[in-house]
Amino acid sequence: MALSTQPYKGARDFYPEDKRLQKYMFGKLRQVAESFGYEEYDAPILEPLELYLAKTGEEIVTEQTYVFEDRGERKVVIRPEMTPTVSRMVAAKRQELAYPLRWYSIPNLWRYERPQKGRLREHWQLNVDIFGVAGIEAEYEIIQLADQIFKSFGAQADMYTIKLNSRKLMDHLLGEYLGFDDVQQLSIAKLIDRMHKISTADFATQLDALCSPSQREAGVDTKLQDILAAKQFQQLPDDLQQHPSVQQLQMVLTRLKDAGVTNAMFDITIMRGFDYYTDIVFEVVDNDPTNNRSMLGGGRYDGLVGLFGVEPVPTVGFGFGDVTLAEFLKGHNLLPQMPTETDLYIVFVGDSLQKSQKIIADLRGMAVNVAVDLSGKKLGDQFKSADKKGITYALVIGEKELAEERFTLKNLKSGTEEQHSLERIVSIVKDRRQQND
């Protein structure tokens, strides 16, 4: 049995054309984050198991992460997410950092589960966080940044929707307002989370099953369904409209609108899991019905840094996975041509390779990316090879060119061919590269 050439389950090989796409996407992400003053950080891919146990149940950690014992008998996890790590880093330097702290990273993350559409075992995820701002200015800035990412890829406002909700609102609604106990709240929250996946009738049935007989009698379940049908704040009962969390959501949405973000809306069904979020949560979903899933998600988590035994630091952040981003870009036809980094492919007539070494070095010295044909094949095959690599320009060097110090530059896309000095060739080749950027 021969060795398998497949990559590990749920992980991807990045051939140069795949890596080019990744470089393009990450480049834009970095550019936008940095334009808002966010600084890039990184951390080890391994973390001690305890870091995740503190925040999540043991089951989810041991069943859905890569966890193992190292040679020193330490329990180690390959990080499934970045938030605990960045919280740890901030806590470690709690006193000496300048707030508000604006950080971002594009970590490689792993989760142990069965791969499916838009969800692999290994992926990259942009993480953007702002630390030290208790007010909604933080939400406003972070969501604006998220929106700017989509715009930077050329997305139109009708291609995606930014949905906001508040965990405080939901806690108040399910707890004080409707009177569900803690266990019920958790189950109902999970039910609401997958509300869009099931039919209204199924939702009603499952909700009914979670209510006590007296709650059913009082019509609590229908009351909740009515509220969940609300598309705007005005459709909420007056009591809820007066709740501070609603006021805050309204303010964030108003500010976003003023900033030209027209596709942000209130969506009471957005739950964002159920772990560390403490207040406003948000998601960006693809409007393409065939990819109707959340691409980017985040919210406020004011409690995490404090878990490390330091004064808590209010935080708002989001994560944005590379797989869902790529699907969005493909689905909406937003991917540009991504040419190779190689500017020039040098082909030889006869045995001129050795005599051309200085010319090649000079070209590289002038910041041209030069690949040299070493095949010794006939000229036509050398052109074929350059074209297959996607390189636009081929430079022919033979006895004639070496003697005249004028070289034949062939554009392989158009088929045209001209003789120029080395300096002229450098400027032509660089012009083309700038047009692509």
Added chain:
RNA sequence: GCGGACUUAGCUCAGUUGGUUAGAGCGUCGGGUUGUGGUUCCGAAGGUCGGGGGUUCGAGACCCCUAGUCCGCCCCA
């Protein structure tokens, strides 16, 4: 962890109710007289039909197991 579909050449696939040496297109390689490719012409290589077991005179096809891929569920950081 559970369920469904799929797996034939490097890639995309065809292969009739089980019947001789398993096919196509694209790609790859070689050639069409030694300084011009991507279009064309000629030719070639390339497959224990995912792996193992079974039924049968005979299996790419039928049955069982197993691996992998994809799609759902659970879960979602």
